[in-house]
Amino acid sequence: MHLHPDKLKTLAERVLMIEADAVARLAARVDERFVQACRLMLECEGRIVVLGIGKSGHIGGKIAATLASTGTPAFFVHPAEANHGDLGMITARDVVLALSNSGESDEILTLLPLIKRQGVPLIALTGNPESTLAKAGDVHIDVSVSQEACPLGLAPTSSTTATLAMGDALAVALLEARGFTAEDFARSHPGGRLGRRLLLLLDDVMHTGEQMPRSAPEDYVRDALLEMSRKGLGTTVVVDAEDRVLGVFTDGDLRRALDRQVDVHSARVAEVMTRTCKTIAPGTLAAEALRVMQQYKINALPVVDSAGRLAGVLNMHDLLRAGVL
Numbered sequence: 001m002h003l004h005p006d007k008l009k010t011l012a013e014r015v016l017m018i019e020a021d022a023v024a025r026l027a028a029r030v031d032e033r034f035v036q037a038c039r040l041m042l043e044c045e046g047r048i049v050v051l052g053i054g055k056s057g058h059i060g061g062k063i064a065a066t067l068a069s070t071g072t073p074a075f076f077v078h079p080a081e082a083n084h085g086d087l088g089m090i091t092a093r094d095v096v097l098a099l100s101n102s103g104e105s106d107e108i109l110t111l112l113p114l115i116k117r118q119g120v121p122l123i124a125l126t127g128n129p130e131s132t133l134a135k136a137g138d139v140h141i142d143v144s145v146s147q148e149a150c151p152l153g154l155a156p157t158s159s160t161t162a163t164l165a166m167g168d169a170l171a172v173a174l175l176e177a178r179g180f181t182a183e184d185f186a187r188s189h190p191g192g193r194l195g196r197r198l199l200l201l202l203d204d205v206m207h208t209g210e211q212m213p214r215s216a217p218e219d220y221v222r223d224a225l226l227e228m229s230r231k232g233l234g235t236t237v238v239v240d241a242e243d244r245v246l247g248v249f250t251d252g253d254l255r256r257a258l259d260r261q262v263d264v265h266s267a268r269v270a271e272v273m274t275r276t277c278k279t280i281a282p283g284t285l286a287a288e289a290l291r292v293m294q295q296y297k298i299n300a301l302p303v304v305d306s307a308g309r310l311a312g313v314l315n316m317h318d319l320l321r322a323g324v325l
Helices: 005-029 032-043 055-069 112-117 132-136 158-178 182-187 192-199 221-231 251-259 286-296 316-321
Strands: 048-052 074-077 095-100 122-126 139-142 235-239 245-250 300-304 310-315
Touching: 005 158, 032 095, 032 122, 032 139, 032 158, 048 055, 055 074, 055 095, 055 158, 112 122, 112 132, 122 132, 122 158, 132 139, 221 235, 221 245, 221 251, 235 310, 245 251, 245 300, 286 300, 286 316, 310 316
Parallel strands: 048 074, 048 095, 095 122, 122 139
Antiparallel strands: 235 245, 300 310
16 A cells, blocks of 8 residues: 555644644643642642553553652552552552543443542543543543544544643643752753753863963963963963952954954953953852853853852863763
C-alpha cells in the first residue's frame, strides 16, 4: 500500500489539530474541583498513588514520574497487580489518583471498596462524569474529548493526550504551591546534563589564584596583552593594589583601541579598559553565570566578593567543558 506524501501530511495535521483542540478545551475545566484535587495532594502526608490500566496506565506512569520529580512524592501501581497483593502499598496517609477514560475499568473498580475502607482520598480523572469511578471519587476531573484522533475512533489518542496534559497541570500547580525551585528540581535529577546545569556552582569551575588574569590600571596595554595571552581567557581583570575590581580589558577593548589608533606600546590600561563591567558573586549557580554571559554577550566574567575583591574569573569555555552549556 502506498500513500501520497501530501496525504500523509494531511493525516498528521489532522491528528495534531484534533489533539490540540482537545487540550485547549481542558482550560475551561480548571475549576473548583481542580483546586480541591490540588488541596488533597498538598495535604497528603504519604504519597500520591497513581492507578491506570492499558493506555491510561502508561499515562499514569508518566504523571507519577512528573509529580515525583517536581516535589510531590508519587508512584504508579498497576491495578491488576494491586488486586494480587500490591494494594498493600497504599496506606491511609496516601491519596489515590485513578485514571480511566471510560470510568468503568474493572481492574480499578474492584479496588474501590478497599480504597474507601481505608479512608484514602480518591481523585478520579475520567472521560465520563457519569461513570462509576467518577461518582466514587472525592473529586472528579473531567478529561473527556469530543473525538479521538484515530480515524476509526478506537485507539486512545486525544483522550490520553488530554489526561496527560491535565496531569501536567496538576503537577505544575503543585510545584508552584510548594515553592519548588530549580535547585530542588536538580536534587531529584542529579545525573547527566540537567544535574550539572542546575547543581554546579561557578566556584567549581572558575579560575582562581595565579590562574586569574590580572592587570593594574597603570600597566601598559602591551603588558595586559601578554597577561591575556598567558592566562588564555580572552580578558584581564583590572584591579587596584588591594585586588578590588576596577574593570576589565578584553579582546573587544583591544579592537576598539586599534580602531582609534591607540599605541599599545605607550598607552596605559586605564585609557582603554571597560570600567562598568558585569560581575557575579561567589556561590552562584554556574547556570546563572551562563545566563548572564549569554544575556550580555560576553565570554568571560569576573567573580567578585562582597568587598569588591576579585575571587575568580569564569570563561564560557569552562562552562562548556563542565557540560553546563
